[in-house]
Amino acid sequence: MSDTNLAQLTIVEASKKLQAGEITSLELTRACLAEIKKDKPDGKEDRFNAFLEVFDDAEEQAKAADALRQAQGKLAHPLLGIPLAIKDNILIEGKKASAASKMLENYVATYDATAIAKLKQAGAVFIGRTNMYEFAMGGSTENSAFGPTKNPHDTTRVSGGTSGGSAAAVAAGMALGALGSDTGGSVRNPASFCGVVGFKPTYGAVSRFGLIAAVSSFDQIGPLTKTVEDAELIFDCIRGKDILDSTSIDTDSQTKTSGKRIGVFAGSVTGGGSPDVEKVFRDSLENLKNRGYELVDISIPSIKSALAAYYITNFAEVSSNLSRFDGVRYGLSLKGDSLLNDYSKSRGEGFGAESRRRIMLGAYVLSAGYYDAYYGKATLAREQLRHEFEKAFESVDVIATPTMPTPAWKIGEKHSPLDSYLADIFTVTANLTGNPAISVPMGTVDTLPVGIQFTAAHGNEAALFEVGKTVVSKEK
Numbered sequence: 001m002s003d004t005n006l007a008q009l010t011i012v013e014a015s016k017k018l019q020a021g022e023i024t025s026l027e028l029t030r031a032c033l034a035e036i037k038k039d040k041p042d043g044k045e046d047r048f049n050a051f052l053e054v055f056d057d058a059e060e061q062a063k064a065a066d067a068l069r070q071a072q073g074k075l076a077h078p079l080l081g082i083p084l085a086i087k088d089n090i091l092i093e094g095k096k097a098s099a100a101s102k103m104l105e106n107y108v109a110t111y112d113a114t115a116i117a118k119l120k121q122a123g124a125v126f127i128g129r130t131n132m133y134e135f136a137m138g139g140s141t142e143n144s145a146f147g148p149t150k151n152p153h154d155t156t157r158v159s160g161g162t163s164g165g166s167a168a169a170v171a172a173g174m175a176l177g178a179l180g181s182d183t184g185g186s187v188r189n190p191a192s193f194c195g196v197v198g199f200k201p202t203y204g205a206v207s208r209f210g211l212i213a214a215v216s217s218f219d220q221i222g223p224l225t226k227t228v229e230d231a232e233l234i235f236d237c238i239r240g241k242d243i244l245d246s247t248s249i250d251t252d253s254q255t256k257t258s259g260k261r262i263g264v265f266a267g268s269v270t271g272g273g274s275p276d277v278e279k280v281f282r283d284s285l286e287n288l289k290n291r292g293y294e295l296v297d298i299s300i301p302s303i304k305s306a307l308a309a310y311y312i313t314n315f316a317e318v319s320s321n322l323s324r325f326d327g328v329r330y331g332l333s334l335k336g337d338s339l340l341n342d343y344s345k346s347r348g349e350g351f352g353a354e355s356r357r358r359i360m361l362g363a364y365v366l367s368a369g370y371y372d373a374y375y376g377k378a379t380l381a382r383e384q385l386r387h388e389f390e391k392a393f394e395s396v397d398v399i400a401t402p403t404m405p406t407p408a409w410k411i412g413e414k415h416s417p418l419d420s421y422l423a424d425i426f427t428v429t430a431n432l433t434g435n436p437a438i439s440v441p442m443g444t445v446d447t448l449p450v451g452i453q454f455t456a457a458h459g460n461e462a463a464l465f466e467v468g469k470t471v472v473s474k475e476k
């Protein structure tokens with residue numbers, strides 16, 4: 001097979017070929033590296049700026065995987081020798097992890113994230129670390145300290161965010177799969193924009209140990225892949241209780257029910273979004289109906305408070321989590337003429353505009369005078385929303401919405417942060433409630449991919465995988 005063809009394989013396909021001895025991990029890894037090097041512009045790792053660093057030991061890792069296969073034979077894990085790209089906020093021992101920020105530009109991880117340790121155990125190959133929106137805030141990977149990641153389907157457009165580099169890498173065949181992190185949609189949003197699958201597990205199903213924290217009560221590591229089967233494979237490898245993360249949960253005892261009832265909100269769902277996305281979404285639902293699914297009207301009244309509750313909680317936790325980057329302990333350290341100036345210089349120059357904005361707003365909503373009016377109310381809204389979702393899942397197995405209200409926008413098009421926040425309308429609810437959710441390509445709008453999102457009850461990822469495999473992406 002040619003390099004390009006090898007790089008286009010799904011993980012499941014590549015795994016079978018590796019197991020049958022038809023290809024080696026070294027060939028597969030070289031095929032991905034060849035895609036990365038294609039038309040490489042000066043000073044960048046690749047033409048889409050998907051990678052911040054391509055690991056120089058990728059071929060060594062692949063050779064080690066091939067040797068291990070000789071020894072393990074049929075016992076080899078399906079991910080043995082599979083080249084994966086890793087978002088720049090997930091720690092790999094001995095590699096840089098900068099969260100795409102000047103603040104951590106030269107930080108080298110001293111330990112593996114649990115998800116990475118599990119993938120290493122399986123024998124996966126880490127091909128490089130991918131670009132992202134600084135500290136996982138935003139919806140487009142435009143404000144990385146190292147430049148925007150471009151959408152492989154149209155390089156004048158954003159790749160989505162914040163795991164934009166991971167999504168672009170998978171879409172362009174630069175890696176067979178990737179890890180991203182999802183705080184309010186950051187795996188699903190870029191998956192939708194780049195035409196790949198993005199999966200956010202139930203809160204706690206994957207350990208957050210070794211993930212640079214953005215919003216600890218929302219963050220989840222999740223896979224980006226070409227197919228639902230591939231996402232399931234990675235999830236199976238990285239899930240489970242971890243003594244290093246007290247919020248992680250035992251995923252073995254979870255109820256695995258699947259059913260054929262899809263909850264849909266009545267009326268137009270995209271609101272101020274794209275009518276074309278709405279049309280592809282309706283066609284997709286019709287298609288699922290023809291395949292035996294039942295569409296059930298649902299209503300979740302508190303959804304109108306979701307964006308406000310999400311952003312208030314996000315700002316609050318971000319401001320608290322980023323307080324550790326003070327220019328003293330680690331990260332960027334700049335000298336001022338007093339200790340206070342050391343702090344303000346390091347934080348002022350180390351953080352980009354969006355991080356600084358959220359730190360300030362977070363300090364405000366948590367301040368003694370405003371806590372009850374903002375953070376306290378957001379917490380109540382979140383509880384109410386969780387309750388309403390639980391109730392809805394008594395009568396449906398999954399809830400469907402488009403993943404994003406529009407296809408990928410033009411780089412630089414959204415000037416106000418609020419415009420970007422509003423685009424998160426469908427994705428943030430699963431983080432507020434902790435439910436698992438998946439984005440699967442459902443078709444295109446003027447050649448740009450768009451995804452359908454399914455959300456399920458806590459622990460019922462099985463239902464998501466089942467319905468996700470049934471979606472047929474329609475080219476229009």
Ligand code: GLN
Binds near residue numbers: 162181182183187314
């Ligand atoms: N766009 C959302 C935000 O800006 C989601 C970010 C994420 O999931 N990391 O917060």
